[in-house]
Amino acid sequence: MRSRRKVVGEFVLIVVGVFAALMLETMMSERHDGELRAEYLLRIEADIATDKRAIEHRIEFFTGVQQFSQDFLDWLHSDAPVDQSVVLAAFYAAELWPYAPGMSTYQDLQSTGNFRLIDNIDLRTDLFNYHGKADASRPGWNPSNDYRKIIRGIIPSDVQAQIRDACPTTDVEDLVPTGFPPCDLHGIDLELMTTLFDPLRDNAVFQGILTYRHSELGVMLRLFRQQVIFADNVLDHVRD
Numbered sequence: 321m322r323s324r325r326k327v328v329g330e331f332v333l334i335v336v337g338v339f340a341a342l343m344l345e346t347m348m349s350e351r352h353d354g355e356l357r358a359e360y361l362l363r364i365e366a367d368i369a370t371d372k373r374a375i376e377h378r379i380e381f382f383t384g385v386q387q388f389s390q391d392f393l394d395w396l397h398s399d400a401p402v403d404q405s406v407v408l409a410a411f412y413a414a415e416l417w418p419y420a421p422g423m424s425t426y427q428d429l430q431s432t433g434n435f436r437l438i439d440n441i442d443l444r445t446d447l448f449n450y451h452g453k454a455d456a457s458r459p460g461w462n463p464s465n466d467y468r469k470i471i472r473g474i475i476p477s478d479v480q481a482q483i484r485d486a487c488p489t490t491d492v493e494d495l496v497p498t499g500f501p502p503c504d505l506h507g508i509d510l511e512l513m514t515t516l517f518d519p520l521r522d523n524a525v526f527q528g529i530l531t532y533r534h535s536e537l538g539v540m541l542r543l544f545r546q547q548v549i550f551a552d553n554v555l556d557h558v559r560d
């Protein structure tokens with residue numbers, strides 16, 4: 321009888337020990353998951369906030385580029401003479417600033433299976449929407465180079481160099497566009513520029529290429545503004 325009680329007692333101790341070990345392991349796992357979840361949330365917030373700032377800067381920059389393309393289109397359909405504002409509009413209408421969204425945290429969540437840690441369904445949905453929209457919009461964020469190649473081939477290299485030196489749109493250190501400062505060019509041969517630019521008024525192919533780029537810029541700005549909305553949705557859930 322005593323032997324049986326002893327066996328039962330030992331069995332109970334084993335069961336209790338195993339149960340306690342499982343509970344401890346579960347608690348440690350939940351604690352680890354909680355710490356990892358908090359880390360991911362911080363990374364998501366940092367990625368999306370950085371993306372949002374980058375997009376907002378591009379909205380401001382390309383709004384200016386689009387206005388220059390409209391100004392040059394207006395000149396092409398007018399009888400106005402060539403002056404430095406026309407040259408600048410033609411040059412700036414070709415400006416580029418490539419953009420690619422930050423994907424590292426999102427890809428990490430996918431590759432490791434750690435999306436399970438994002439237990440806020442609305443946040444998961446908004447993350448899918450944000451990166452899904454980013455993937456679908458990628459072709460529209462970087463307009464074609466056709467107009468840029470043509471106009472850079474028409475404007476003499478010394479004029480382009482003077483524009484870059486006298487009216488820089490890019491910070492020298494980090495190569496980030498800074499906008500379009502007031503500019504005063506000196507010594508440009510407007511007679512030569514008239515000879516180079518006037519034929520463009522009768523060049524339907526060139527005007528079509530510029531018109532297409534102008535349209536591309538409009539689509540790009542619309543996509544950027546939509547992406548800001550998706551970014552705000554993600555940030556709202558992360559910060560709740």
